[in-house]
Every structure is written in structure tokens, then in C-alpha cells.
Amino acid sequence: MSESGALIGVGVGPGDPDLITLKGLAALKRAPVLAYPAPEEGESLARSIVAPHLEGLVKTEIPIRMPIVAARFPAREVYERAAGEIGAHLEAGRDVACICEGDPFFYGSFTFLFQRMAGRFPVRVIPGVSSLTACAASAGAPLAVRNDVLAVVPATLDEDALRARLKDVEAAAIIKVGRHLAKVRRVLDSLGLARHARYVEHATMRSERVLALSETDGAGAPYFSMVLVHRRGSAWQ
């Protein structure tokens, strides 16, 4: 019996194609099959990040297309189908690299593939630069130092939960801001944390924007945006 292939989750970093690691790039170039999350129609962000590195290489590609209205066509079915397709390649002895924005294990959809494949096939992960540290670099300020507790908090939580999770920490990264921007501003205002908060969207991409939270218009933000805050104003005071 031939050996099965390996599923390799490759973190490609936050957006700048040169923020992929040497190890991640080598794995991408070597794997005959690439899988990646994609919208229902159109281009995959993860795929577009590595596009400059794949010119001239021929790969079998498996876009994992997620419908915008998830209820209409459950995400579970999308992943079951992708797991079947990827599994067939692995059984045939072909490695499959699954490209993930940022890091595969940091709020990544790779988890939903991982839970279906681990145990059945060899699975490994090559970590990547996460949006967390990329946003801090773009904002030009340290995230946390010394004994700081740093909380990563999804903006999708309801207002009371957000306030409870943010009230005691020294530093916080509020992720998945999107349409929750106005709520995030209210919560940080009520905690006295709004003054020093920085808003970062599309960190390290050409479309990157960095603003004081107070400069945002409150109307909304893209999914790939983050609010960074430090109770001391900065991490070194």
C-alpha cells in the first residue's frame, strides 16, 4: 500500500506576499494540490496573497467556496465536501497544502478542515504571521510587554459581554470589527479606553488604513479590521 499524502495548513501571513515564511513558501511550491477558502464567487484572498509566488507553477486547485448566506447552504456541507475531495488526493499519496490568511490556528477556517482530517491523515501546520502582530506593526505601537494581560476579543460579542471581557485587561485586540464598529466605540468609550485606541484595516495590504478610533466614521468597517487598545496608552509607560 502506498503512503498517504499529508494535509499541510500553511499560514501565508496577513496580506503582504513577502510576509509568508520561507518554510510556508517551500511547502506551497512542493505540494501538487492547493486548497483555500474562497467566497461564493470570485477571488480567494488567501490565494491572491500567494499568487506572485506561484507564477508558472501548475497545481491542482481546490477552492473551498463558502456561500454568503450560510443558512441557505450550511457551512458543514461545504467542509464535508472539501474534506472528501482533499481526502481523495491524500489517499492517492498527494500532499495538499491548505493556504490560510494569517495563521491557520488563529481564528482560521482551517480548523473546520482540521477537525475532519486529523486522525485520519497526517496533518501539520506551518504557522504564519497573524493579523494580531501585523496590525500592531502597521499601527506602529507595541501590543503588550512585561506582565500585561492581552485579550483577543471578537467584536461579534454583545455589548455587555464585550464590556465584561475588556474591563480588566491591560491590552486588547478587538477582531472581526466589521459592522460592529459603532458598538466597539461605545464600549471603549464607557471604559475610558477609547482615547488611545487605534483602528487598522487591511494591515500590510495596499489598501491598509490606520486611524485613531475617534477618526473612524462609525459607519462600519471591513471584516479584516481590528481595534488595538492599551490601558496605559502605550505598552511602555
Add this chain to the structure above:
Amino acid sequence: MSESGALIGVGVGPGDPDLITLKGLAALKRAPVLAYPAPEEGESLARSIVAPHLEGLVKTEIPIRMPIVAARFPAREVYERAAGEIGAHLEAGRDVACICEGDPFFYGSFTFLFQRMAGRFPVRVIPGVSSLTACAASAGAPLAVRNDVLAVVPATLDEDALRARLKDVEAAAIIKVGRHLAKVRRVLDSLGLARHARYVEHATMRSERVLALSETDGAGAPYFSMVLVHRRGSAWQ
């Protein structure tokens, strides 16, 4: 007047030399001056991570040597002196790359240099793969998904503070474990979180070890070690 050089904080990743980014490596190769944290005597970990990439290149090197007994010779003086030396190169128009383990803005000592140089000179940061995501990859389990709150908590906090900071989160990374391992075990035990906790030391290095927390001998751990825990046992349940 000639233009001043730039200070570039380069995250070199957690330990595997191939986990540096293309961008970080290019910056290292280009800069005529390298600075890096180092122990009072002997080799710098950050410098050793990039050593395979620097063979044959001639650089001016500035080790920032931190005494083990900080009280004897304050850290402040060490950074003031390094800032002076680095500043002289920048004034002369030479770029200085400061090599940092992991990511410069994620609990990195680069902050202490940054606070002295930002505003006076051009400073930028190239983010790196942090120990946070590297440890998750080594442990083979997702850190956090969906609406999880993820707390990064230094083990240096006292026992009650540790307990308070960990009691409500879905996922936690307890960093700087070192001699605090027994305390961390007690706190996680008391919160019912110990069963699924994983201990990772020297992630992605040759000396990497991954254990269930219950398998650690409790005697202590190196500084570069982390305990990862998820309330649900795993991030996808």
C-alpha cells in the same frame, strides 16, 4: 545634510530559521548593522536563529547584553547605551536591523529600544511569527475560533490574579512559564482547565517538547515555554 538611517525591528520567528518571512530576511541582508538582545555572556538566541542566513555576510553587530542580575546594572542603562550606539549609526545614514525572537511587538524587548528611538528616527517593524501561533502549531491544536475570547496571560502574575484572569476565557496562552509551572498547574486545576492543557517548550526548535500539562514534572520549565488551554477541550467542539 544626509538622510538618517532607519531602525527596523525584524521578527525572526520562534526558532526554526525557516520561519522568518521573506520580508524580514531581505531587511536583514540589506542592513549594514545588526542589533540583537543577548545574555551577559555567550550567544544570542535571536542571532542564532538567523545565523544560517547570514553566512558570508559582513555586518557591524551590536549585541545588547542584559545582565542576569538586572538590579546590579539596571536594564535602563543597557538600553540607553544601546540607543546611543544605534543612534550614531542612524545619524550616519546607516540602517540598523534589530533582530527579535518571535514578533518585536509581542512581549518583545524591542519595545524598550522602540520607546527611545521612535520620534527621533524613522522606525518600522516587520512582523514575525509569534510564539503564540508557533506553540499552537507544535501542539497540533487550534488556539481559538469563532467568538472565542483568547487571553494571553504571563505566568509571572500571582496566583489569585492568574485565577481571575483565566476564569472566564474560552482559550488561554500562559506565557513565560519558567519557574511558575507548579503555580500554573494549581490554578488550572482549581478552574477545572488542567485536563486538556498542553505544555510546549522551545516550539519549532530542535529542542522542542510538547506534553500534556499533567505529564510535566512540575519542577520548572525554561523561559521559552507556554501552556495552552481551551475550555471546551478543543477549539472546534
